[in-house]
Every structure is written in C-alpha cells, then in structure tokens.
Amino acid sequence: MAAIAPRADATEELPRATGRQLRTVLILLVPGLLWLGIFFVVPLFTLAGTSTQTPSGSGIPGEFVQTFHLANYWDVISEYKGHFGRSFLYSILATALCLAIGYPLAYLIAFRAGRARNLLLVLVVAPFFTSFVLRTLAWRQILSDDGWVVSSLKWVHVIPQDMAVTASPLAVVAGITYNFLPFMVLPLYSSLERIDPRLIEAGGDLYGNGFAVLRKVTFPLSMPGVVAGTLLTFIPASGDYVNAALLGNNRTTMVGNVVESRFFRVVDYPTAAALSFILMAIILVLVVLYVRRAGTEELV
Amino acid sequence: MTQRRRRPLSPEAAAVIRAQRGFSRRSLLGGTGALGLGAALAACGTSGTATGGSDSKPAAAQDTSAKDKMVNWANWTLYLDYDENTKTYPTLEAFQKQTGIEATYDEAIEDNDSYYGKIQGQLRNGQDIGKDVIVFTDYMAARVIEQGYVQKLDLGSIPNSKNILDNLKTVDFDSGRNYSLTWQSGYAGIAWNKEKLPQGIKSVDDLWRPSLKGRVEVLSEMRDTLGLIMLGQGVDISGDFSSDDFGNALDVLEKQLNEGQIRQVKGNSYKEDLISGDAVAVIGWSGDITQLNAENGDKWGFAIPEAGGTLWSDNMLVPIGSPHKANAEALMNYYYEPEVAAEVAAYVNYICPVKGAQEIMAASKDKELAALAGNANIFPTAADLAKVKVFRTLKGTEQTDFTSEFQRVLGN
Numbered sequence: 001m002a003a004i005a006p007r008a009d010a011t012e013e014l015p016r017a018t019g020r021q022l023r024t025v026l027i028l029l030v031p032g033l034l035w036l037g038i039f040f041v042v043p044l045f046t047l048a049g050t051s052t053q054t055p056s057g058s059g060i061p062g063e064f065v066q067t068f069h070l071a072n073y074w075d076v077i078s079e080y081k082g083h084f085g086r087s088f089l090y091s092i093l094a095t096a097l098c099l100a101i102g103y104p105l106a107y108l109i110a111f112r113a114g115r116a117r118n119l120l121l122v123l124v125v126a127p128f129f130t131s132f133v134l135r136t137l138a139w140r141q142i143l144s145d146d147g148w149v150v151s152s153l154k155w156v157h158v159i160p161q162d163m164a165v166t167a168s169p170l171a172v173v174a175g176i177t178y179n180f181l182p183f184m185v186l187p188l189y190s191s192l193e194r195i196d197p198r199l200i201e202a203g204g205d206l207y208g209n210g211f212a213v214l215r216k217v218t219f220p221l222s223m224p225g226v227v228a229g230t231l232l233t234f235i236p237a238s239g240d241y242v243n244a245a246l247l248g249n250n251r252t253t254m255v256g257n258v259v260e261s262r263f264f265r266v267v268d269y270p271t272a273a274a275l276s277f278i279l280m281a282i283i284l285v286l287v288v289l290y291v292r293r294a295g296t297e298e299l300v
Numbered sequence: 301m302t303q304r305r306r307r308p309l310s311p312e313a314a315a316v317i318r319a320q321r322g323f324s325r326r327s328l329l330g331g332t333g334a335l336g337l338g339a340a341l342a343a344c345g346t347s348g349t350a351t352g353g354s355d356s357k358p359a360a361a362q363d364t365s366a367k368d369k370m371v372n373w374a375n376w377t378l379y380l381d382y383d384e385n386t387k388t389y390p391t392l393e394a395f396q397k398q399t400g401i402e403a404t405y406d407e408a409i410e411d412n413d414s415y416y417g418k419i420q421g422q423l424r425n426g427q428d429i430g431k432d433v434i435v436f437t438d439y440m441a442a443r444v445i446e447q448g449y450v451q452k453l454d455l456g457s458i459p460n461s462k463n464i465l466d467n468l469k470t471v472d473f474d475s476g477r478n479y480s481l482t483w484q485s486g487y488a489g490i491a492w493n494k495e496k497l498p499q500g501i502k503s504v505d506d507l508w509r510p511s512l513k514g515r516v517e518v519l520s521e522m523r524d525t526l527g528l529i530m531l532g533q534g535v536d537i538s539g540d541f542s543s544d545d546f547g548n549a550l551d552v553l554e555k556q557l558n559e560g561q562i563r564q565v566k567g568n569s570y571k572e573d574l575i576s577g578d579a580v581a582v583i584g585w586s587g588d589i590t591q592l593n594a595e596n597g598d599k600w601g602f603a604i605p606e607a608g609g610t611l612w613s614d615n616m617l618v619p620i621g622s623p624h625k626a627n628a629e630a631l632m633n634y635y636y637e638p639e640v641a642a643e644v645a646a647y648v649n650y651i652c653p654v655k656g657a658q659e660i661m662a663a664s665k666d667k668e669l670a671a672l673a674g675n676a677n678i679f680p681t682a683a684d685l686a687k688v689k690v691f692r693t694l695k696g697t698e699q700t701d702f703t704s705e706f707q708r709v710l711g712n
Contacts (some may be wrong), residue, residue, distance in 0.1 A: 179580030
C-alpha cells in the first residue's frame with residue numbers, strides 16, 4: 001500500500017513537473033506509444049480505408065478498389081443486426097454470470113481464505129496454463145450428449161431425453177462465462193483486498209447488519225474492481241468467436257464469426273472491416289455509457 | 301486527476317482511496333478500450349495489403365537453383381511420412397541424400413483460405429514468400445494459377461509426372477498440368493457409426509432420417525457438402541450447373557440446419573464428435589475415416605453415395621517469387637517415383653495419385669503394408685472412381701456469390 005501511494009501523489013503533481021521530469025515521463029511513454037501507433041493506429045486507418053471499398057469487377061476474389069462507398073456500413077448493419085444483438089446479449093449475460101460467480105469467490109479469497117489465499121489465487125489463474133481453444137474443446141467433451149454430465153441430468157429428468165447441451169446458446173454463454181471468469185475475479189480480488197477491514201468493522205459498529213455493510217461499505221469500495229472486471233470480461237466477450245464456433249451452431253453465431261467468415265472464406269474484406277468498425281463503435285458507446293452510470297462520486 | 305483531495309477518514313483509508321485512484325475509471329477506459337480494439341484489429345491486420353485491383357501479373361523470380369541447393373516446402377499437417385523416433389521425414393531425408401538439395405519442410409498450411417490470406421500480398425508483388433513448394437486444394441490452386449501467382453513448370457524436368465492417375469491428368473483449372481501437380485487426393489462421402497447404424501447409409505437423403513435428428517454433421521467445405529447434396533439431386537457438379545442448381549442444394553442444407561437435423565457444420569473437428577458419439581452420421585473425408593478406424597477400432601463405415609461423391613486434390617505449386625524452381629521440380633519428380641509415393645501413402649492414408657505405387661506396396665514384406673494396398677480409400681477402385689466427380693471451377697463472381705450464400709446459411 002505504502003509503495004503505491006507516493007506514485008499517486010507524483011501523478012497529481014505532474015503539471016508542476018520540471019522540464020527534466022517531463023522528459024523522463026516522455027521517455028517512459030515512448031515504447032507504449034510506438035507500439036500502439038504501429039499496431040493500433042496505423043492498422044485502424046487501413047481498416048477504415050478497406051471498409052469503404054467495393055469489388056474491382058475483375059471477379060477475382062480479394063480485389064477491391066477504393067470508392068468511399070459508405071453504404072457498406074448501412075448494408076452491414078441491416079444484414080447483420082441479428083448477429084450484433086446476439087453478440088451483445090451473450091456477452092452481457094456472460095458478464096453478469098461472471099460477476100455473480102466471481103464476486104463471492106473474490107470476497108472469499110480476499111477476506112476469508114486465510115492462508116489458502118495464495119493457493120486459491122493460483123487456482124483461479126491455473127486454467128491459463130492450458131490453451132484457450134483446448135479448454136473450450138474440453139467443454140464439448142464434458143457436455144457431449146453421451147457424456148456423464150448430460151446423461152446424469154437426463155437420468156434425474158432435469159432435462160428432456162432428446163436435449164443436446166452443446167450446439168446451443170446455453171453452451172455458448174456457459175463457455176464465454178467459463179473462459180472469462182478469471183478476468184472478473186482478479187480485478188475484484190485486488191479491489192476487495194485493498195479495503196481497510198476497519199471500515200467494515202465500523203459499519204458493524206454503526207449497527208449495520210451484514211447485508212447493509214456489504215451494500216453500503218464493501219460493494220461501493222470495490223466498485224473499481226467491479227468496473228474493471230466487467231469491462232475486461234464484456235469487451236473481449238463481445239468480440240469472441242471461438243466459443244460460438246466450437247460450442248454453438250448456425251443459429252448462435254456472433255459478429256466475430258461473421259468477421260472470420262467474411263475475411264477468410266468469402267474474401268470480402270470491406271464487409272469484414274465495416275463489421276469490425278461497427279463492433280468497436282458499439283462497444284465504445286456501451287462502455288462509455290456504462291462507466292458514466294457506474295461511476296459515483298466516491299469513486300474518483 | 302486534478303481533482304481536489306478530500307480529507308480522508310484515516311491514513312490507511314486514504315492510502316486505499318489513493319491507490320484506487322491510480323486505477324481510475326479514465327485510465328481504465330483508455331487502457332482496456334485500446335486493448336480490446338487492438339485485439340479486434342489484430343485479427344484483421346492484413347486487410348491493408350489484401351486489397352487493390354492491379355491487372356498486371358507479377359513476373360517469375362530468377363532461378364538460382366544451381367547455386368542455392370535448397371528447397372522450402374510448405375504443406376498441411378500430418379501430410380508427409382514422419383518417423384516419431386528420429387523426428388525426421390524419411391522420404392525427405394532420402395531426397396536430400398539422393399540429390400544433395402537441402403529440403404526444409406514446414407507444416408505451415410492450416411486451411412486454404414487463411415494461408416492464401418497470409419501470402420497473397422507478397423505474391424501480388426512477385427516477392428519471395430520463403431517457400432518454393434506450396435500445396436493448395438483445387439479451387440485455391442485454380443485461383444492462384446488464374447491470378448498468375450505461380451510459376452509455369454518445366455515438365456521436362458519432371459519426367460515422373462507421367463505416373464499421375466488418369467483421373468487427375470487433366471483438370472479444368474490446369475489442362476496438361478503445366479502449373480500444378482497433385483500431392484494427394486481424397487473423397488468426400490458419407491460415414492456412419494457402425495454400432496448405432498448397423499444397416500449403414502447409402503445416400504445423402506438417408507442422413508435426413510428423423511431418427512438421426514441432431515446427430516448429423518456436415519463439412520464446412522462448401523464444395524464437398526453441397527457437392528454431395530447436388531449429386532444426390534442429379535446435378536453433375538463437374539458440368540456446367542447453374543446458380544439455381546446450387547441454390548436448390550443450399551435450400552436443402554438450410555432446411556436441415558434450421559430444423560436441427562444437422563447438429564453442426566464442421567471442419568476437421570467432426571472426427572472428435574464421431575468419437576464422442578455426438579455425431580452418428582456425417583458427410584466426411586475418406587482419409588479421416590481410415591485414420592479414425594486405425595486409431596479407435598474399426599467403428600465407422602465410409603461410402604461414396606450411390607449418386608456420387610466428390611474427388612478433391614491438393615496440388616503442389618511453385619510460388620511466383622520462388623528462386624528455386626528447378627529444385628522444386630526435382631522434389632516433385634522425386635515424389636512421383638512409385639516407390640516413394642508408396643511410402644508416403646502408407647503414412648498419409650489419402651488417395652495416392654501415383655500409378656505403380658499400389659503394386660509396390662502390395663509386394664511389400666510387411667503384412668500390414670501389403671494389406672493397405674487393398675484399401676480402396678488409398679488406391680481407389682475403378683468402380684469408385686466412376687462414381688466420383690470433381691467440383692468444377694467457379695467462374696467470375698460465382699466464387700464470391702456462392703461462398704457468400706453458403707456462409708449465410710451457416711449463420712455467418
């Protein structure tokens with residue numbers, strides 16, 4: 001804690017920094033700016049350029065000419081509005097599920113785990129040791145029609161005999177939730193862990209019951225973690241296509257799947273580029289709205 | 301950030317709040333926003349080089365084969381005989397000894413479309429992609445030949461090319477095989493779990509039986525899945541079929557997908573679903589089923605539907621920028637020797653395109669190998685070859701239009 005606090009002070013004094021300090025700041029910024037400039041800003045412009053191109057008319061796939069055809073965007077929206085809806089529905093559902101599962105878990109690790117804390121944290125991160133695709137493929141085996149999970153659920157008549165769990169929206173949302181859970185738990189944990197326990201005690205001293213303390217003290221203080229966790233989950237989840245490709249079917253495809261198919265299969269780069277742009281724009285708007293709403297005075 | 305600091309409750313609480321401020325909403329938004337967008341972009345990063353509409357074709361590179369005794373080969377995974385113990389490719393080792401040409405083998409190709417996306421920018425500019433032999437399936441070979449992205453072969457330096465199977469001697473995208481030479485071929489047909497369906501499956505229509513609902517999978521390779529459906533509808537897929545014929549087949553696929561008869565549309569991964577039992581009957585590839593049966597007990601049947609199946613080939617090509625064409629031709633010539641082809645076929649299990657390899661394998665002292673010589677999926681029988689067709693090259697805008705429609709039906 002003490003190590004972090006002075007840094008926060010230094011940032012606040014930035015406007016009054018001397019020329020030399022400014023230079024240090026700039027040197028520190030260079031690697032990040034270069035990286036983002038080359039791999040983010042430049043491709044962003046090429047992508048924007050591609051998104052308004054039209055086929056060259058040669059009939060050869062992959063040949064396009066720049067015609068500043070902005071109607072590409074309109075075509076993409078009207079053609080793929082269902083996919084956009086599905087992408088955001090799935091990612092919002094998965095984010096909510098991650099929060100519901102992740103918050104109690106992070107709370108437990110931060111306040112109740114005692115000496116098991118580090119072990120539990122390692123366990124949260126452990127799935128990262130295997131590849132993302134492999135873990136998703138494993139879900140297909142786990143949830144397969146004749147696998148033990150589905151068979152036992154059928155045996156106790158929780159689900160109908162002819163139901164398949166994979167190749168369904170349920171499997172896609174479950175897959176996203178599972179894959180992104182650590183991105184929710186870690187920021188929540190780091191936020192909860194920093195809360196001064198005496199503040200919680202004080203809540204009890206002021207006759208707040210457990211729930212009231214959680215609602216009035218713990219949760220508000222953990223808001224940075226909640227915001228970070230939900231964003232880290234929601235943003236990649238809405239662009240995800242691996243889960244939909246492996247666990248879904250032709251009625252559960254998300255925008256990412258269309259981008260992949262347009263880019264590689266159909267070789268329709270303008271549509272893929274326009275789709276990516278619209279996805280970015282919607283994510284940006286949703287995130288800004290969310291952060292504004294979630295942001296409270298106590299947070300800043 | 302410049303906001304006035306509040307009076308904290310206690311020094312500790314102040315530390316908490318200040319630490320949190322270091323992780324403020326704004327920096328968070330900037331940081332993660334850029335991260336998310338960056339990741340989204342990374343996926344499309346090559347789009348910038350992938351466009352443009354120049355009519356001029358790139359010129360072939362100067363051949364420096366005599367000086368640089370080397371050849372770089374990009375191929376698909378599990379597509380060349382491999383020795384687990386020595387971690388080498390025995391036939392390739394023998395090639396190096398025989399010719400003194402240093403050969404580098406790279407399993408760089410995962411699927412046609414993505415590999416094409418990766419190399420096409422350089423090919424268009426006539427640049428050396430660092431590979432001297434690449435392997436593309438028919439339709440993609442057709443595309444790069446038409447675009448002038450591959451070099452014309454000197455058939456005089458590939459005398460063994462006369463050993464090619466008659467069915468493959470002439471293809472509509474390269475009559476006379478001046479640019480391409482078949483690496484391996486295969487059928488797409490129907491496969492089923494023999495325990496669950498002891499009576500087997502004879503036609504594509506059998507896949508739509510109500511008892512198989514949700515347990516059928518088809519290939520994401522358009523030409524194979526729709527080719528089989530079209531053949532079932534009596535359309536000649538190597539003939540001059542119309543877009544209506546294509547549309548009729550697509551309607552069948554769409555109906556079966558939307559009614560849930562077809563569980564999923566898959567690339568290679570239908571094999572795992574056959575193993576897990578999620579898929580009981582599939583449209584699949586002959587070589588896959590041969591391999592599955594070898595690894596998991598003889599559980600699956602494979603047949604070319606009575607109405608016909610598709611015959612596809614993967615073709616060796618020399619990219620336009622390759623400076624080692626003569627070495628590449630030496631490599632092709634080597635793999636068209638029946639002895640070498642037999643060795644590859646014994647490992648790869650797809651259709652061997654080289655005449656004479658079957659006799660050599662049958663004469664092998666190794667009983668297992670000799671038995672493989674009788675496998676109709678490696679050495680096709682005349683009856684099977686009479687039933688299969690090659691999907692014709694799509695012309696003009698057909699390629700884009702058909703693929704686009706197909707992908708739409710797949711939900712993409």
